[in-house]
Amino acid sequence: MSSTPEVYLDAASSERLHPAARDTLVAALERGYADPRRLHRAGRDARLLLDNARAVVADALGVHPDEVGFTSSGTDAVHRGLLGLTAATGRDGIVHSAVEHSAVLHAAAWRPSPATTSIGVDATGRVDLVALAAAAAAPGVGAVALQAANQEVGTLQPVDEAALPDGVPLLVDAAAAVGHVPLPRRWSVLTASAHKWGGPAGIGVLVVRRGTRWTQPFPGDDGLEELGGFPNVPAALAAAAALQAVLAERDEVTARQFGQVATIRAAAAALPDTEVVGAAEARLPHLVTFSCLYVGGDEIVDELARRGFGVASGSACTASTLEPSHVLAAMGALTHGNVRVSLTRETTDEQVAAFCAALGEAVTAIRERAGL
Incomplete structure (x- = not known):
C-alpha cells in the first residue's frame, strides 16, 4: 500500500467540497440556523439567506428564482420532479432512456403503468430519438425523462433534438452535467445534486419552469418553497456559492x-x-x-x-x-x-x-x- x-x-x-462552499458553509452556520418560516429576526435572517441561495442558483441555471426548490438529494429531486409531472397530468406512463440514473427507474417502477417504456441506446449510450418520440406520443404517457449526460460513461444526450408531442413534459436529470458542460435548453423540469459540483452533500435542486403542470407528489404543502420539511439553509447557500465558483472557472x-x-x-x-x-x-x-x-x-x-x-x-x-x-x-x-x-x-x-x-x-x- x-x-x-x-x-x-x-x-x-x-x-x-469547493473552497467557496466551505467558506460559505462555515459563515452560514452562524446565521442560518433558524426556521426561515418564522417572523422573528433570526427567522427573517435565515429566510434572507435561503432566498439568496435560490437567486444565485437560478442565475447560474438561467431560470427565475421562483422556479427553484431545494430537496434533500438529487434522487429526491428526481422523484419529486418526475412523479409530480405524472400526478399533475393524471397520466402515470413514463418514457425514459435505458441508461437513466436509477432514481428515474425507481420512480417509473413505483407507480407501474402499461405506458411506461424504456428506450434503447446505441453503442455509445446515445438514445434512439425516433423511438423516444414515438413512445412519448402513446396514450397514458405523463412525462419523458432524458438525462443531460450519463453518470457512468459520460455520453451527452441530444436533449434539444428530441421531438416530443405537445402536452408531454420533459424532465432532464442534469446531475452529472451541471458545472461541466452547458445544459440543454428544452425541458419542463430539471434536477441536479450539489455534491456533484463541489457543494455539500444532502442538497438537491428541483427546477420547474413556469407554466409547467406539476404538483407535489408526496404529503406536504404544494409548491417549491418547502420541499421535504425544514430546509438546510447553510448547505443551500454553500451549494449556491460552489455552483457560482465552478461556473466561473x-x-x-x-x-x-x-x-x-x-x-x-x-x-x-x-x-x-x-x-x-x-x-x-x-x-x-x-x-x-x-x-x-x-x-x-x-x-x-x-x-x-x-x-x-x-x-x-x-x-x-x-x-x-x-x-x-x-x-x-x-x-x-x-x-x-x-x-x-x-x-x-x-x-x-x-x-x-x-x-x-x-x-x-x-x-x-x-x-x-x-x-x-
Whole structure:
C-alpha cells in the first residue's frame, strides 16, 4: 500500500467540497440556523439567506428564482420532479432512456403503468430519438425523462433534438452535467445534486419552469418553497456559492480535463482486451469508463488503490449490491471488469500520467496472477 495520499479519481460519485462552499458553509452556520418560516429576526435572517441561495442558483441555471426548490438529494429531486409531472397530468406512463440514473427507474417502477417504456441506446449510450418520440406520443404517457449526460460513461444526450408531442413534459436529470458542460435548453423540469459540483452533500435542486403542470407528489404543502420539511439553509447557500465558483472557472477546468481524459482513454485502449466505452467527443470532459476482459472490476480497483489511486467500478447506483451495470448492459458493452475514472478540478497532468502507468501495471499483475 502506498504511503502517499491517495489520488482521488471518483469525482462523478462526489466532488471534493469547493473552497467557496466551505467558506460559505462555515459563515452560514452562524446565521442560518433558524426556521426561515418564522417572523422573528433570526427567522427573517435565515429566510434572507435561503432566498439568496435560490437567486444565485437560478442565475447560474438561467431560470427565475421562483422556479427553484431545494430537496434533500438529487434522487429526491428526481422523484419529486418526475412523479409530480405524472400526478399533475393524471397520466402515470413514463418514457425514459435505458441508461437513466436509477432514481428515474425507481420512480417509473413505483407507480407501474402499461405506458411506461424504456428506450434503447446505441453503442455509445446515445438514445434512439425516433423511438423516444414515438413512445412519448402513446396514450397514458405523463412525462419523458432524458438525462443531460450519463453518470457512468459520460455520453451527452441530444436533449434539444428530441421531438416530443405537445402536452408531454420533459424532465432532464442534469446531475452529472451541471458545472461541466452547458445544459440543454428544452425541458419542463430539471434536477441536479450539489455534491456533484463541489457543494455539500444532502442538497438537491428541483427546477420547474413556469407554466409547467406539476404538483407535489408526496404529503406536504404544494409548491417549491418547502420541499421535504425544514430546509438546510447553510448547505443551500454553500451549494449556491460552489455552483457560482465552478461556473466561473469551468472553461479552464474542462479544457484541461478533456485533454487529460483523452490521455486516459488512449492508455486504456492500448491495453490488450480492453474496451473504452461511451462517446469519444460528445461527452463529459472529466469522465471515462473502460472494461477489461478476464479481470474483475473490484480487482482493478483494489490493485489501483494499492498504488495510490481511488477509482470506481460497476454502476454508480448498483455497485454496493454487486449488480451488473444497467447502463453498460443497455449499450451492449462488457459489464464485467469495468472501471470508471472521473477527475476532480484539481487533478494534474502528472497525476494522470502516473495513473496511466499504474493502470497498465495493475491489469498486467492481475492477469499474471490468474495465469493469463
